[in-house]
Amino acid sequence: MKFVNGDSKRLLIYSISPAVLFLxxxxxxxxxxxxxxxxxxxxxxxxxLFFVSPEEGIVTDVIYSVYxxxxxxxxxxxxxxxxxxxxxxxHALRMTFYPLIIVTYPIPKIAILPLIMLIFGIGDLSKIVxxxxxxxxLVLMNTLHGVDSLAQIYHDVAAVYKITRRNFVFxxxxxxxxxxxxxxxxxxxxxxxxxxxxAEFSGADKGIGYLIWQSWETFSIKSMYAGIxxxxxxxxxxxxxLDFLERRMVPWKDKK
Amino acid sequence: xxxxxxxQIACSQLxxxxxxxxxxxxxxEDISFQVQPSEFVCILGPSxxxxxxxxxxxxxxxxxxxxxxxxxxxxxxxxxxxxxVFQEQGLxxxxxxxxxxAFILENNPNFSRREIPGLVNEFLTRVGLEKFAGYxxxxxxxxxxxxxxxxxxxxxxxxxxxxxxxxxxxxxQTRLHLHALLLSLWQSYQKTVVFVTHDIEEAVxxxxxxxxxxxxxxxxxxxxxxNLERPRDIFAIRHSQAFxxxxxxxxxxxxxxxxxxxxx
Numbered sequence: 001m002k003f004v005n006g007d008s009k010r011l012l013i014y015s016i017s018p019a020v021l022f023l024x025x026x027x028x029x030x031x032x033x034x035x036x037x038x039x040x041x042x043x044x045x046x047x048x049l050f051f052v053s054p055e056e057g058i059v060t061d062v063i064y065s066v067y068x069x070x071x072x073x074x075x076x077x078x079x080x081x082x083x084x085x086x087x088x089x090x091h092a093l094r095m096t097f098y099p100l101i102i103v104t105y106p107i108p109k110i111a112i113l114p115l116i117m118l119i120f121g122i123g124d125l126s127k128i129v130x131x132x133x134x135x136x137x138l139v140l141m142n143t144l145h146g147v148d149s150l151a152q153i154y155h156d157v158a159a160v161y162k163i164t165r166r167n168f169v170f171x172x173x174x175x176x177x178x179x180x181x182x183x184x185x186x187x188x189x190x191x192x193x194x195x196x197x198x199a200e201f202s203g204a205d206k207g208i209g210y211l212i213w214q215s216w217e218t219f220s221i222k223s224m225y226a227g228i229x230x231x232x233x234x235x236x237x238x239x240x241x242l243d244f245l246e247r248r249m250v251p252w253k254d255k256k
Numbered sequence: 257x258x259x260x261x262x263x264q265i266a267c268s269q270l271x272x273x274x275x276x277x278x279x280x281x282x283x284x285e286d287i288s289f290q291v292q293p294s295e296f297v298c299i300l301g302p303s304x305x306x307x308x309x310x311x312x313x314x315x316x317x318x319x320x321x322x323x324x325x326x327x328x329x330x331x332x333x334x335x336x337x338x339x340x341v342f343q344e345q346g347l348x349x350x351x352x353x354x355x356x357x358a359f360i361l362e363n364n365p366n367f368s369r370r371e372i373p374g375l376v377n378e379f380l381t382r383v384g385l386e387k388f389a390g391y392x393x394x395x396x397x398x399x400x401x402x403x404x405x406x407x408x409x410x411x412x413x414x415x416x417x418x419x420x421x422x423x424x425x426x427x428x429q430t431r432l433h434l435h436a437l438l439l440s441l442w443q444s445y446q447k448t449v450v451f452v453t454h455d456i457e458e459a460v461x462x463x464x465x466x467x468x469x470x471x472x473x474x475x476x477x478x479x480x481x482x483n484l485e486r487p488r489d490i491f492a493i494r495h496s497q498a499f500x501x502x503x504x505x506x507x508x509x510x511x512x513x514x515x516x517x518x519x520x
Contacts, residue, residue, distance in 0.1 A: 153346050160315055160340045161412070163363045171359060175350040252349035252394045 048222040064206040072131025080136045084143025109134040122203040135188035146180025189238045263290040264448040270323035283309040284474035298459035301469030339414035347393045354389040379407040399430035419451040460502045471513040
């Protein structure tokens with residue numbers, strides 16, 4: 001019960017600063033300080049979002065984007081954790097993959113989008129693949145860091161008590177790397193959102209990125225803001241969910 | 257009493273060298289001593305004298321550069337049954353107190369699944385933490401965590417228990433209580449204990465023999481028999497003249513070593 005309480009309190013505190021921002025914006029727009037053609041008042045945007053956008057199919061766009069993020073993210077993160085743990089534990093794997101990874105890691109994933117569309121077509125698959133690639137690198141790097149920085153003492157305990165290899169991996173290395181893995185997961189979810197929207201700008205006929213691009217082309221400013229607002233909300237939900245999972249799965253983080 | 261066939265631990269002419277930033281350093285050298293079954297031995301020395309490295313060598317975590325280390329008459333790297341208690345953070349933070357102990361037993365082929373809960377509860381009760389089985393280490397105080405560590409050290413009933421300054425981060429009161437607890441466990445289970453510390457009082461309070469080491473590189477300066485009564489009432493014995501005499505003579509021994517380390 002205490003747990004739920006702390007969570008709803010956090011949610012309440014989290015909503016204070018956005019609410020204040022919206023209030024200032026509203027006042028500025030209504031008073032004419034802001035040009036409503038470019039900066040419509042939040043109330044106008046919300047009205048548009050809740051009463052006009054659904055007619056225009058925003059729900060479908062959101063479902064498409066979330067679906068692409070979700071599938072790509074899960075695949076990318078799973079592979080990232082697996083290879084990260086593998087490289088952390090096996091010298092051979094590290095020597096094989098590390099050079100490839102440090103060369104490919106800094107390439108902006110958007111830069112290879114045309115190539116990916118060439119290979120995987122312009123449908124969902126190319127978006128899923130580019131999200132997966134983006135998530136993969138962030139989670140891989142952080143997982144590897146987590147395995148590498150696992151305290152020496154855990155290795156010692158494992159050696160003294162002859163912990164089996166299997167238990168060492170699953171009961172010591174992976175849980176011990178969870179704080180770092182979560183850092184990767186959190187970075188990757190934000191990045192996935194960026195990538196999916198960028199990918200949908202070009203070569204998509206559904207999705208939030210498509211909606212924003214379309215609104216720009218038709219000078220439908222309110223729809224554009226509706227799309228941007230939805231991205232913000234999605235980002236908030238994603239990081240809130242990951243924070244929640246982290247507190248449950250890594251309760252010892254930042255504590256002695 | 258029968259003369260034991262082998263001492264529990266026998267090292268002769270041990271030396272450990274390692275290279276650090278291109279420089280050859282000697283952690284310890286000329287180390288020869290034996291530890292008998294059920295004996296409580298403290299290795300005492302200033303910080304950086306290689307006492308922890310020596311303990312890690314006994315544990316089989318590091319190989320000596322020269323000399324021979326026999327633990328229960330086998331080479332140290334094929335060590336049979338030992339337990340080890342570390343300074344701190346040696347417990348797995350993602351496991352409950354119960355699982356920290358059970359995990360060690362599950363990985364030991366000498367214990368069947370069925371006897372694990374009984375053993376874990378027995379030792380948690382001995383250290384007074386049976387009610388905390390479901391807690392995570394971060395929910396416990398430093399003293400309670402080290403109680404769990406001690407329970408984990410004893411739970412496999414190892415012949416030899418190695419302890420690396422386990423109480424160094426605890427306050428004085430907590431420490432005294434844990435000293436008393438450790439001695440009572442040692443008395444009931446009759447294990448051989450090698451205990452590393454830089455605290456003279458702690459060494460005299462606990463040990464049958466104190467191995468006093470010199471500053472870097474660590475050598476054995478002297479081995480002192482502590483002839484204080486057993487079982488010891490550590491709260492009373494701390495004020496006895498015999499105890500104070502031991503403290504004084506070891507302090508004298510270590511004085512010049514401590515000055516040496518300070519200059520560095």
